[in-house]
């Protein structure tokens with residue numbers, strides 16, 4: 001599943017290709033999208049902007065429509081110059097947006113809907129801009145309040161709740177807990193206000209640092225992105241704990257552990273020495 005940094009890069013690449021230019025072609029094999037286009041043609045409209053919110057990409061059209069897509073596990077947006085060969089078979093195409101210079105192609109995008117500003121605001125699945133760590137409107141204080149409201153849940157699980165804090169996925173969850181020295185199995189109620197604030201600030205910092213460098217690549221896919229949270233740039237040293245079970249901790253040398261966590265059994269990695277449970281607490285289960 002792509003995390004917030006990947007979706008942010010996708011939105012940025014789509015914005016570069018589409019924003020400020022009129023759409024000259026639209027195709028989709030989703031009947032609801034083509035019906036919308038039949039009633040309110042997207043061709044001739046301009047793309048005003050493209051925004052990421054958590055794991056959603058929002059394309060705003062000048063006519064007021066907003067194309068909202070979610071990639072789930074296998075979807076991706078590619079951007080091609082007109083006439084350039086696609087890197088996926090045509091049968092995987094779900095949406096094409098075209099202007100005079102390029103084509104944006106949504107391959108195997110499993111969720112795609114047209115919204116108005118009103119229906120977008122009402123859709124509880126799409127995070128508000130204030131909850132997305134990469135959004136300019138991100139509100140850390142309000143996020144801390146939402147986190148604290150999940151007092152009985154384990155922090156490693158709560159960091160994945162997109163309605164609490166959008167953008168953190170499974171990789172960053174383990175990395176953020178390690179960097180802040182917080183045990184991912186610790187209940188939110190057992191964390192101090194300062195720890196909560198540090199967790200939020202670290203989430204924002206680590207994810208934002210993964211969208212700084214920009215190759216300007218026109219093609220965006222979800223595979224093979226090199227993500228890092230340490231200051232090391234070589235691929236074998238770029239993460240603190242994620243997917244390193246059995247290997248020595250980069251700080252203390254203890255063995256990195258791995259365990260499934262929460263109702264969805266998401267995999268969590270941590271160092272017991274660097275991330276102890278608070279006094280008197282054991283890891284449940």
Ligand SMILES: [Zn+2]
Nearest residue numbers: 249252271274
């Ligand atoms: Zn350690």
